[in-house]
Amino acid sequence: QLQLVESGGGSVQPGGSLRLSCAASGFAVEHYSIGWFRQAPGKEREGVSCINSGGSTNTPAAVKGRFTISRDSAKNTVYLQMNSLKPEDTGVYYCAAASPKYVCYSGPAIYDSWGQGTQVTVSS
Numbered sequence: 001q002l003q004l005v006e007s008g009g010g011s012v013q014p015g016g017s018l019r020l021s022c023a024a025s026g027f028a029v030e031h032y033s034i035g036w037f038r039q040a041p042g043k044e045r046e047g048v049s050c051i052n053s054g055g056s057t058n059t060p061a062a063v064k065g066r067f068t069i070s071r072d073s074a075k076n077t078v079y080l081q082m083n084s085l086k087p088e089d090t091g092v093y094y095c096a097a098a099s100p101k102y103v104c105y106s107g108p109a110i111y112d113s114w115g116q117g118t119q120v121t122v123s124s
Helices: none
Strands: 003-007 010-011 018-025 035-041 045-051 067-072 075-082 091-098 109-116 118-122
Touching: 003 035, 003 091, 003 109, 018 035, 018 091, 018 118, 035 075, 045 067, 045 075, 075 091
Parallel strands: 010 118
Antiparallel strands: 003 018, 018 075, 035 045, 035 091, 067 075, 091 109, 091 118
């Protein structure tokens, strides 16, 4: 059974940083596509970064240069480093796993295992 558990969320002032963790069990993260998504109240879920099984990554323009995804196979964990946070980054952040046959930026529909989410609030 594939399980994902996010942690590391919290409240931070604009310009601050957070590192989110996505701990996996039941599978090896390097064998799957792993994505980070966020959802703000009243908005659709959007992807903020992802990593393919081969290690290539994709980060959308909205957060490029501020968000970085990485993977630690020994800890079976995927991280999302978020710097220069803005109020519009507020939302619930989820990690998800998809079959490696898909490129990770194919959208949320390819992901069939999701974590419970962690809240990120950016406010002064």
